[in-house]
Amino acid sequence: MSKFKNISIREKLIIIQLATAFIAVLICCSIFVYNNVHVFTETSIASKNSIAEIVGINAASSLEFEDRDAAREMLQKLKSNTSILNAVILDKNGKEFARYDKKGEGYFSFSNPVKNETKEQNDLARRFVVNYRIGGKDFLGTVMMRAEISGFRDIIISYLKIAFGILLASLFAAFVISTLLQRSITKRLLSLVHKTKEVTETGNYSIRVSSSGYDEIGSLSGAFNNMLAQIEEQNRAILSFNQNLEQRVEQRTIELELANKELGAFSYSVSHDLRAPIRAVSGYAGILLEEYGQVLDNEGKRLLGEVVRNAEKMGTLIDDLLAFSQLGRKEVKKSQVDMDDLTSLVLSELNSSVKHHATITVGALRTIMGDRALIKQVLTNLLSNAIKYSSKKPEPVVEIKLKQEDGQMIYSVSDNGAGFDMQYANKLFGVFQRLHTEKEFPGTGVGLAIVERIIGKHGGRVWAEGKLGAGATFYFSLPIIDPS
Amino acid sequence: MIKYIPNKNYLLDSWQIKWKIPLQLLMMFFLICSFTLPPDEDNEEYNIKAAFIYRFTNYIDWDSLIPGKEFTIGIIGSSPVKSQLDEIAKTKTVKDKKIIIVQFNKPEDIGPCQILFISQKTSFHLGDILAKVPGKGTLTISEKEGYAKKGAAINFIEVDNKLKFEANPKGISAAGLKASSQLLKLAIIVE
Incomplete structure (x- = not known):
């Protein structure tokens, strides 16, 4: 059977x-x-x-x-x-x-x-x-x-x-008759099977079975055609929906970019326009202190000094903000950067501008692909932070090292300074986010935000580990890119 | 050898004496028998003849020539067939009619009848008898050599010790009767 x-x-x-x-x-x-x-x-x-x-x-x-x-x-x-x-x-x-x-x-x-x-x-x-x-x-x-x-x-x-x-x-008669009659069934059935195969193999849903007759095969062919029509219709809908989606994504991206640009332009112009008046405040307060210092009593001098100092601080703040907002518009120009060279250059610049007594150890840092000026900014920010936050220790130690992992260069800058509570680790890289007061450690809270933005632009990642009072380690990863 | 002869005679004599009377009685019995047998034989013959006469009625068509409610069989000349026919008449009928047996003594006496049996003992000539047979509707049956040729419709004869009958189709049709082919095929046809 x-x-x-x-x-x-x-x-x-x-x-x-x-x-x-x-x-x-x-x-x-x-x-x-x-x-x-x-x-x-x-x-x-x-x-x-x-x-x-x-x-x-x-x-x-x-x-x-x-x-x-x-x-x-x-x-x-x-x-x-x-x-x-x-x-x-x-x-x-x-x-x-x-x-x-x-x-x-x-x-x-x-x-x-x-x-x-x-x-x-x-x-x-x-x-x-x-x-x-x-x-x-x-x-x-x-x-x-x-x-x-x-x-x-x-x-x-x-x-x-x-x-x-x-x-x-x-x-014999039955054979002849059945051979003739069965054609009307099997021929159509075979064409249906053939068409089904063709549809499955080619994925062409515009194929139609030539349906004839009102018997079961006829209705089967009709149903098959209907099914094909529905699939075709659905395919068309999905395709148009996809196109629509792409268009919308593109449009949104353009809108977003536009908004971003506007925001950048806005913050730049704000920073730029803010700088002139604050310079004026700082300059005139300085002149006032020099020219009419003798007229004022000690309290007056101190207050005027405070005005000058805050005006200068605001100037720095605006400068940092300006630098940060400029980063967004800047294009990354990648070239081979010798990290050993760059680090020693940064350290010599730091040594000349900041007075410190930290012991700084530098490991073998090799060469990476990146924007030299931006990477220099990263190193400057991280190293100056390390020196700054370890400066209150009797024997401050700063160390910069490299390790390779999962096809990435992971650089770390560690110190034995003030450290931080790990529960605030995610706040470290926000703009104007600070874990310490101005009095304890001066700063604007923009440095780490800049570091994150630069590393992000290089396709890498930044993170930090630390313990309150026991120092901190800042990591940034850069993908290993074939120089060619 | 001679010596023995008297003895033999004696013995013969004594046997004869002993069986003489029974033998004579036996001889007498046979003699009586030989005298009484012929009538017995006659009886048997007429028994068959009577039966045949009766059976002829099944094969002869009288058509509508039978008046009244009786079927009459006449006999001319004395014949043992009469008593036999009387016996048949007691129990049987012909075409649902009662059978009547009538004895005629001389041709002048012959009255209307459906069958006339002419005994071989009658002293009258056949011609005289036939002349007196009234018109139509009478089947004449005789029992004498050559009578069929002379005008009797049916005539019993003996062939090889068996009873047969002659038929005279002309005589039958002259009497206004029809004989069945089944009858004629058994009869010796006489023209």
């Missing part, structure tokens, strides 16, 4: 039709043969019955006038019918009056016949006995006749031949 399951529908249909036709015709032929044999037998027996009747009617007068010769003579006429084997006329007392035996057939005792003779025949030549009562009211005697159905075998064989012929012819 599983074999049948796997053969094509075309063959299945043909097999089903042939099997149906075969069974139907076989049943018909069986009934036909059985019926014909039955009718033939019945006809044969009926004809012998009527012969017996004729013999009986004709034998009546012979019996009445006891003319055995006439009766015998009449029986002899049965000779012409070769299927009659034996015949007797019995008188009313059951005694034999006249008899006939076919030549070569021999005597047959009707009063004691072989039992079930008709059933004994295995050569298909059935033999049987018929009786006829002579005389109506006045019983005169009986005619008994034994006959065989001649040519029984020939007739059965000829019927079987006819049946076989019909079987073959109808199978």
Whole structure:
């Protein structure tokens, strides 16, 4: 059965039709043969019955006038019918009056016949006995006749031949018809299968099945086409949605960039425009202190000094802000930067500008790809922070090192200074975010924000580890980029 | 050798004496029998003849030539067939009609009947008898050699010790009767 399951529908249909036709015709032929044999037998027996009747009617007068010769003579006429084997006329007392035996057939005792003779025949030549009562009211005697159905075998064989012929012819007809008819099913089904394959292989959903007819295959084709149309429609929607999304992203990016630029321009112009008045305040306060210092008492001088100092501080703040906002607009120009060289340059600049007594150790720092000026700014900010925050220690130590990890250069700048609480670690790199007061450690809170921005522009990352009172370590990573 | 002869005679004599009377009685019995047998044989013959006469009625068509409600069988000349026919008449009918047996002594006496049996014992000539048979509807049956040829419709004869009958189709049709082919095929046809 599983074999049948796997053969094509075309063959299945043909097999089903042939099997149906075969069974139907076989049943018909069986009934036909059985019926014909039955009718033939019945006809044969009926004809012998009527012969017996004729013999009986004709034998009546012979019996009445006891003319055995006439009766015998009449029986002899049965000779012409070769299927009659034996015949007797019995008188009313059951005694034999006249008899006939076919030549070569021999005597047959009707009063004691072989039992079930008709059933004994295995050569298909059935033999049987018929009786006829002579005389109506006045019983005169009986005619008994034994006959065989001649040519029984020939007739059965000829019927079987006819049946076989019909079987073959109808199978052939069924084959031809089913081959022609199944085309209307399988051809369309195969085209549907073919189209399905084509769609799956090419992904072309614009293909359509030429649907015809209103039967199940027709509706299947229709449903398939509908499905394809829906998929196509959905694909189109998804595609247009994607395009729309891209457009929107692009638009938003442009808008964002514009906003960013505006913000940068705004903060630049604000910083720039703020610098001039604060310089004026600082300058005029300084002149006031120099020119009219002697007029003022000590308290007046101190207050004026405070004005000058704060004005200068604000100047620095504005300068830093300006630098920071400029960074956003600046393009990173990458080249090979020898970090050892750059570090020693930064340190010599720091040594000349800041008085400190820290021990500074520098490891092998190798060469990276980056914007020399910006990287210099990073090193300056981190090293000056380290010196600044360790300056209150009796033996301040600053160390700069490199390690390579996961395809990245990780630089660290550590000190044994004031340190910080790790819970504020994420606030370190915000603009104007400070963990210490101005009095403890002077600064504007822009330095680390600048460091983060520069490293971010180089595709790297900054983070810090520290402990309050036990020093801090600042890390920045740079991706290793092939110089070529 | 001679010595033995008297003895033998004696023995013979004594046997004869002993069985003489029974033998004579036996001989007498056979003699009586031989005298009484012929009537028995006659009886048998007429029994069959009577039966045949009755059966002829099944094969002869009187059509509508039977008046009244009786079927009359006439007999001319004395014949043992009469008593036999009387027996048949007691139990049987012909075409649902009662059978009447009538004895005629001379041709002048012959009245209307459906069958006329002419006994072989009658002293009258056949011609005289036939002349007196009234018109149509009477089947004449005789039992004498050559009578069929002379005008009787049916005539019993003996062939090879068996009772047969001759039929004279002209005589039958002259009487206005029709004989069945089943009857004629068994009869010896006489023209």
